[in-house]
Amino acid sequence: MICGIDLGTTHSLIGVVEAGFPILLADESGSRLTPSAVYFPADAAEPPRVGAAALRQRVLDPGRTVTSVKRLMGQPGRVGPRAMRPEEIAALILGRLKAVGEAAMGEPLTRAVITVPAYFNDSQRAATKRAGERAGLVVERILNEPTAAALAYGLDKLDERSRVAVYDLGGGTFDISILELRSGVFEVLSTAGDTRLGGDDIDEAVVAHLQARLGEPADAPARARLWEAAIAAKHALSTVDTHRVQLPFYRGTESVELELTRAELEALAGPVVDRTRACCRRALADAGLPAADLDEVILVGGATRMPLVRRVAAEVFGREPNISQHPDEAVALGATIQAGILEGSLRQILLLDVTPLSLGLETFGGLMNVIIPRNTTIPCKAGELFTNAVPNQESMLVRVLQGEREMARDNWELGQLAIDFQPGPKGSARVGVQFEIDQNGLLRVLARDTRTGTDRVLEIRNTAVDVDDARVEEMIAASLDHAFDDMRERVFTEARQKAEELLPAVDQALAAAGSAVAEMDRAAIEAAAAETRAALEAGEAARLKAAVTALDRATEHLAAVLVDRALEESLQRRGIL
Amino acid sequence: MTRLDAFAEMGLPRAPSVDAEALARQFDALSRTRHPDAGGEAAAFARLAEARRLLSSTALRLRHLLELEHPGTRLEGALSPSLMDLFAAVGPALQAAGDLERRRAAATSALARALLAPGQMHAREELERLGAEVADRLEAIDAASRLWDGTAGTLTAWAREAAFLEKWQAQIRDALSRLGL
Incomplete structure (x- = not known):
């Protein structure tokens, strides 16, 4: 029997084909999702703990739980309190999944299909394969995640012929694949992505925002709770418009709370999600297809629960996305289906993939x-x-x-x-x-x-070597010494560059927009521009940064008006309007 | 490695034009026995996939046919004046799009990016117009090649022009995808 495994950034799953159907297996508490987290007890003799148990320890015993190790796969260096290679930690997660599967099936599982982001390079794939072998599995196939999701989507549509895009935004990675389904042949036409782009980046932006408003957390447990609160807020705001973030004992005995709106979250997540657009456009160009030629845009990955992500996908492809697939489970189901194909229990399907x-x-x-x-x-x-x-x-x-x-x-x-x-x-x-x-x-x-x-x-000799620990500490120490000077200087330099770009742009834009800008708006923009000029003259970093940010915000609407007008004129030239 | 005859590999008649549907059908049918997951050999499937690559592009197909039918023929030669005119338009359009892309990437404010929008729209329209012209010309070559007289000269001229056209097509697609909005 071959099992299918989705080794995810945030959580992982395992499944098998039984009586011709792919099923996902649950652990002793009935959960199919195993958090991709590993806790290393301080006592080196104690074995590491994987999954939900490791997450519980993160708050109780901070700094000893490793998460998102997938983002480091295939890279040199060691991580976590026991200084292990990323693939060694991934092996612990795979070992836990193997145990979950064996307990559920009552028989040993020794062969596996393991999924990876389609955009993983050779080193990252090879590291994943080694992780599987280290966990005692014969890795029968390294399968691309969006391709797996397409299998899950297409399993009951084997007679059809269609073209689909799979938009897969997970915890740490983004993939976009364009596939053609031809009567049981699943052929990937193109794939693009970013192996360092995902929900984690949104969490980071939310944490930074909360910290800016609430101040630094007092200690490590408070920091861990801040992260959890940020993630909880992100999740809640997919379904509600406002969410109260409450952090007891944030600064010693002091508790703090604030309200976060979906609009604020979207402003924070926007730059992250926007990075998926260029990948989508390139995948379409490489497939040689206009977006209109697609029959479906399938969303998978936990981050696609966010309304903002759905809007961006809808905008890029010009159609409402298909959310019929379970965002967390589709990839694991697909891995299981591929396991079934390799076993010979699902014969009518053939998968043709590409090198990314x-x-x-x-x-x-x-x-x-x-x-x-x-x-x-x-x-x-x-x-x-x-x-x-x-x-x-x-x-x-x-x-x-x-x-x-x-x-x-x-x-x-x-x-x-x-x-x-x-x-x-x-x-x-x-x-x-x-x-x-x-x-x-x-x-x-x-x-x-x-x-x-x-x-x-x-043999391809890997020339990347582990930077030894002493050298790393030296580098960190050196950068800390100058961190404060660097910071102030950098803030000023960045703000000045932005001011020098914005000030002439404001004059040009106001002239171009003419009467399209209301008198009040115009006055507000001119005031913000005047303050920016004054701050630039005075050479004050904090003041300049604030002024530039205000000017950026004051001109937001003006920018949107100009883009809309350019678009409208273009449509008119092309006779569409 | 023996030289590949993509037409024979795919079980299709040797001709300058190939029906896309028939090609897809043959490829799928043969994949079902040659792909390693279906019990085939990786090398056999790699050959089949390479054959499809050669046959699905007009430029590669014409060139491949030329090599099979008239080995040693060289592709070098003059381009037709109308293709030179197209080239004279494609080059600057690509350059303008690349320029805009760089300025857009360097811009740090929404307003600065908005000021580039009209230029971007013009660049996009020009690239789309040129893209359509390139596609039309490729289609015309394909249509003409269905009535091939069998001589190396005509095949060479088509293969040469198609090679340029497909290169521009790829560049235009790439530029359009980078231009975005």
């Missing part, structure tokens, strides 16, 4: 030379021929990269490849290197000896 990132090599000039472009159907392969640039060159080192930027240094370096040459005159040695990306999106590199015709797997 271009694979390339660094050229001598430091450019990225793409070998396999993004959105190529996997499994796939591409060859490259290498030759010696100087006589009797013994070997050359090649950097292997993933990413979309032109300069090699701006992309993610997977590692270096050592290619060995036979001695001979310049250009005489020829080594064919084959790059293969398998169904998991994982890369394998083979070198072919042209004389013997044999292939040899080349």
